[in-house]
Amino acid sequence: MEISHPQSNALLTSDWKNNFESAFKTHFKGLHAYAFTVVKDSTIAEEIVQQTFFKIWEKKDQLNIDTSLTAYLYKTVYNHSLNHLKHEKVKQAYQAHTVHHMKNNTDNAEKKVLLTELQQKISVALSELPEQCRTIFQMSRFEELKYSEIAQRLGISPKTVENQMGKALKLLRVKLVDYLPIILIILPNLLIQ
Structure with a gap:
């Protein structure tokens, strides 16, 4: 030291x-x-x-x-x-996003159940990501920030952001493989780089 x-x-x-x-x-x-x-x-x-x-x-x-x-x-x-406040803000935005989708699909009970299950699976998958991966992924997908903006906010290089996003996407695709068709329909930009 x-x-x-x-x-x-x-x-x-x-x-x-x-x-x-x-x-x-x-x-x-x-x-x-x-x-x-x-x-x-x-x-x-x-x-x-x-x-x-x-x-x-x-x-x-x-x-x-x-x-x-x-x-x-x-x-x-x-x-x-x-960082805690940012994480909470992203979590709330994600929950609001999910609630919004669920309200728009009230006519189909099966979709509601599927969305709830998908939300739980995504939450679990996100929580299992390494902290930096999770933060970068959430900033990119839920706050819709560009890699350069994320890099500036976190004080890291854009290349590190790109690498961490690649890692996050790869891990999430593996963890959510059974739900990919549903994700591609409901949340098309979630797991696409």
């Missing part, structure tokens, strides 16, 4: 575990309050802070903090909070 700022060297010692524990105890309450101001849900705010510390622990050997530890933690919690 490389840490260039003297204030952030607290974690970079032979006693990493104790320093990590101390940082968690010192910053948890403030980070939770900060996340709560963004997501407006105490439980989710707690999960975001825990996720932040988990990722730091998980990547402790590759971690490179070039600001103070406090600034790094708050920035990371802020980014995780925004």
Whole structure:
């Protein structure tokens, strides 16, 4: 782990575990309050802070903090909070989209059942995608963003977006193979690149 700022060297010692524990105890309450101001849900705010510390622990050997530890933690919690809100917005748009389709097809009970089942299968398939794949796929398909817009929002290259979309589409096609004819009729642009 490389840490260039003297204030952030607290974690970079032979006693990493104790320093990590101390940082968690010192910053948890403030980070939770900060996340709560963004997501407006105490439980989710707690999960975001825990996720932040988990990722730091998980990547402790590759971690490179070039600001103070406090600034790094708050920035990371802020980014995780925004990602949560984006994910919720996409989920709500998807649910509204599905509800809209279901209302338009009330004359056919079989279609309703099929759409519900399809929605569940798509939700499960989406939830099984790696996080970055899922986020990129949802931004592309549900927010209708171009690859360059997604790359800019996520701070990654357009090529990475393209690769992750290819991976997401491939995985979803495999997971939803039994539903492809229905998807092609009802949601034609969902699994087509």
